[in-house]
Amino acid sequence: MDFKSLFSPIMIGNLQIENRIVMAPMGIGAYNDDESVADDYIHFVKARAGDTGVIITTGSRVSEKYGKFKVIGCYDDRFIPGLNKLVKAVHEKGSKIFLQMICLGGADPEDPYVPSAAVPMYQEEWEGPVRPKELTASQIEEIIEEFVQAAGRAGQAGFDGVELAGAEDFLVSAFMCPCLNRRTDEYGGSFEKRMRFPEKIVRGIKRAVGDGFPVGFKFNAFYDLPDGIDFELGVKIAQKMADAGAAYIHEWSFARLDRPMSMFKYPPMPNLYQPRNTTIPIAHNLKKNISNIPVIASGGILKPDEADSIISEGKADMVAVGRSFIADHLWAFRSRRGLRIRPCIRCHVCHHEVAVVGEIVACSVNPDVLVKNEPLKTDTPKKVMVVGAGPGGITAALTASVRGHKVSLYEKGGSIGGMLIPGSAPDFKYEFSDLLEYFRKEVNSSGIELFKNRNVAPDFVREKDPDTLIVATGAVPLLMDIPHIERANVVDAVDALNNEDDYRGKKIVIIGGGDVGCETALLLSRKGNDVSIVEMLDGLMKNEEIKNNTTVLEKMLKDDGVDYYLNSRVESIGEVHIRIKDGNNNITELQADIVVLAAGYTAISNEVNALLESCKDSHALGDCVVPGRLRQAVSEGYRIGSLV
Numbered sequence: 001m002d003f004k005s006l007f008s009p010i011m012i013g014n015l016q017i018e019n020r021i022v023m024a025p026m027g028i029g030a031y032n033d034d035e036s037v038a039d040d041y042i043h044f045v046k047a048r049a050g051d052t053g054v055i056i057t058t059g060s061r062v063s064e065k066y067g068k069f070k071v072i073g074c075y076d077d078r079f080i081p082g083l084n085k086l087v088k089a090v091h092e093k094g095s096k097i098f099l100q101m102i103c104l105g106g107a108d109p110e111d112p113y114v115p116s117a118a119v120p121m122y123q124e125e126w127e128g129p130v131r132p133k134e135l136t137a138s139q140i141e142e143i144i145e146e147f148v149q150a151a152g153r154a155g156q157a158g159f160d161g162v163e164l165a166g167a168e169d170f171l172v173s174a175f176m177c178p179c180l181n182r183r184t185d186e187y188g189g190s191f192e193k194r195m196r197f198p199e200k201i202v203r204g205i206k207r208a209v210g211d212g213f214p215v216g217f218k219f220n221a222f223y224d225l226p227d228g229i230d231f232e233l234g235v236k237i238a239q240k241m242a243d244a245g246a247a248y249i250h251e252w253s254f255a256r257l258d259r260p261m262s263m264f265k266y267p268p269m270p271n272l273y274q275p276r277n278t279t280i281p282i283a284h285n286l287k288k289n290i291s292n293i294p295v296i297a298s299g300g301i302l303k304p305d306e307a308d309s310i311i312s313e314g315k316a317d318m319v320a321v322g323r324s325f326i327a328d329h330l331w332a333f334r335s336r337r338g339l340r341i342r343p344c345i346r347c348h349v350c351h352h353e354v355a356v357v358g359e360i361v362a363c364s365v366n367p368d369v370l371v372k373n374e375p376l377k378t379d380t381p382k383k384v385m386v387v388g389a390g391p392g393g394i395t396a397a398l399t400a401s402v403r404g405h406k407v408s409l410y411e412k413g414g415s416i417g418g419m420l421i422p423g424s425a426p427d428f429k430y431e432f433s434d435l436l437e438y439f440r441k442e443v444n445s446s447g448i449e450l451f452k453n454r455n456v457a458p459d460f461v462r463e464k465d466p467d468t469l470i471v472a473t474g475a476v477p478l479l480m481d482i483p484h485i486e487r488a489n490v491v492d493a494v495d496a497l498n499n500e501d502d503y504r505g506k507k508i509v510i511i512g513g514g515d516v517g518c519e520t521a522l523l524l525s526r527k528g529n530d531v532s533i534v535e536m537l538d539g540l541m542k543n544e545e546i547k548n549n550t551t552v553l554e555k556m557l558k559d560d561g562v563d564y565y566l567n568s569r570v571e572s573i574g575e576v577h578i579r580i581k582d583g584n585n586n587i588t589e590l591q592a593d594i595v596v597l598a599a600g601y602t603a604i605s606n607e608v609n610a611l612l613e614s615c616k617d618s619h620a621l622g623d624c625v626v627p628g629r630l631r632q633a634v635s636e637g638y639r640i641g642s643l644v
Contacts, residue, residue, distance in 0.1 A: 040370055052325075066135075068110040202245050326350050
């Protein structure tokens with residue numbers, strides 16, 4: 001497919017960029033204690049260079065004195081060799097690379113410095129270990145000089161340019177925002193004074209490093225705060241920075257962090273239940289009003305055809321792609337050639353692992369994000385039998401096949417995909433059907449011999465006599481001790497999702513308020529049913545860790561009128577009703593034409609063990625071992641497929 005707009009060249013200042021793809025700045029949790037560039041980060045970036053026009057690095061802090069949170073450093077000459085190693089890795093592949101420069105400011109939980117401390121949001125709601133500290137005018141001048149010196153180091157390290165980070169709740173962002181800058185000196189008050197800090201940084205860099213060294217500017221072009229930054233002020237800020245010498249504008253959206261980013265008015269990282277391309281209205285507003293420098297759009301841009309349209313329709317000049325590069329490091333390469341792309345499902349696992357857990361980045365669909373352990377061809381090809389064609393089994397089969405083994409894949413049902421089949425039924429899980437299609441096409445185009453509608457027993461395994469057996473047969477619904485649960489009007493959530501069109505105008509009760517139960521409830525409600533959820537815990541999706549997802553889904557349920565009963569257990573199931581008891585022993589009777597079980601799954605250990613015993617070299621993975629998430633199944637499938 002020919003994406004002429006996406007793959008057309010563009011100028012950033014005096015620098016020609018081969019196409020309009022920007023790899024967005026992403027922190028992946030790979031940091032050295034001394035803040036030099038980690039080898040893991042270099043692996044990550046290098047794997048994504050080549051057909052990518054520009055790579056913008058994760059934030060590199062310019063000040064050792066103002067802020068303590070460790071990221072990548074650029075505040076001392078000792079960082080230049082490591083930064084140069086990163087630059088060389090990217091230049092060897094043919095891409096340009098910009099160093100993003102940050103001063104964390106209020107975003108630093110350990111040592112926050114801000115323009116104004118007398119801000120209600122800081123005084124009343126700050127949850128960090130220390131209160132934000134207001135900068136003096138001399139400290140501000142010191143930080144400006146630190147930005148200038150850091151840009152000089154970037155030039156010495158060979159970077160093609162730098163990006164000044166004025167987004168999120170970083171220091172530069174706070175100076176520009178009326179809500180957060182209450183100063184009355186030369187750095188606050190009027191628009192001109194609020195802009196003095198970022199303007200002096202850009203002008204200082206241009207004087208020190210030269211006009212030929214591009215300085216990009218990323219900022220909250222919409223900042224959803226009382227007296228924040230609206231569309232009009234966003235344009236005014238962008239034009240001011242363009243006049244100061246900024247080489248491009250990179251838009252972002254932000255709000256108070258008393259809620260997940262997915263709940264912002266324009267979510268900068270939309271989750272799996274939200275549409276893509278969520279901040280394009282912000283980019284388009286800038287593009288309509290800023291004509292002398294490029295505008296970079298962001299906000300859940302996943303698909304090359306949509307990226308191409310954003311540019312061809314004049315909504316932006318370039319597109320920043322983030323999570324899609326985590327899901328498939330060859331996103332730009334495959335886009336240019338019209339090849340199959342492993343889709344990002346926007347599950348927020350990557351963000352959660354880095355920002356919440358504090359680990360290196362992980363991905364539900366990409367088991368080797370750093371691209372360090374690609375499977376090697378085997379010298380001793382084997383006959384490998386894989387039983388179960390869910391995501392884990394498919395991944396194991398594909399990995400073993402790439403290694404050169406002769407792989408046969410057996411599925412008891414008529415379609416492959418396992419739990420992705422019901423999981424992709426809700427049309428509000430936008431990319432799950434893409435992932436299901438991706439897995440199916442990968443199998444069809446491989447050398448794997450696929451057998452469907454085949455229930456594999458131990459005797460059959462012994463008859464086929466594989467060298468290696470991989471069991472990925474999945475789990476079964478957890479049996480619940482409820483009187484009359486065997487009634488004909490009781491169905492499992494998988495059956496309900498797979499046969500969603502069979503339910504219209506019914507009274508439906510979902511037993512279980514985890515993510516599966518909630519997704520099933522919302523889907524059936526949107527099919528015209530009256531749906532309620534009964535949950536034993538004191539909240540929906542209580543055990544789900546990623547609040548960027550659960551908060552959105554819970555709001556969708558509320559907006560759709562789905563009722564739920566918390567701290568409640570089902571006492572019995574009747575023909576047209578169920579009885580539930582809450583924590584105070586109050587009994588409630590709910591009408592129920594259909595009862596849907598969504599209380600979880602369990603492995604059938606005896607069946608799995610019997611299969612494992614039928615082959616000397618055997619492995620089990622995924623839900624048939626311990627019911628888990630997509631990420632665990634794919635990761636285990638890749639690991640075992642790489643070992644056989």
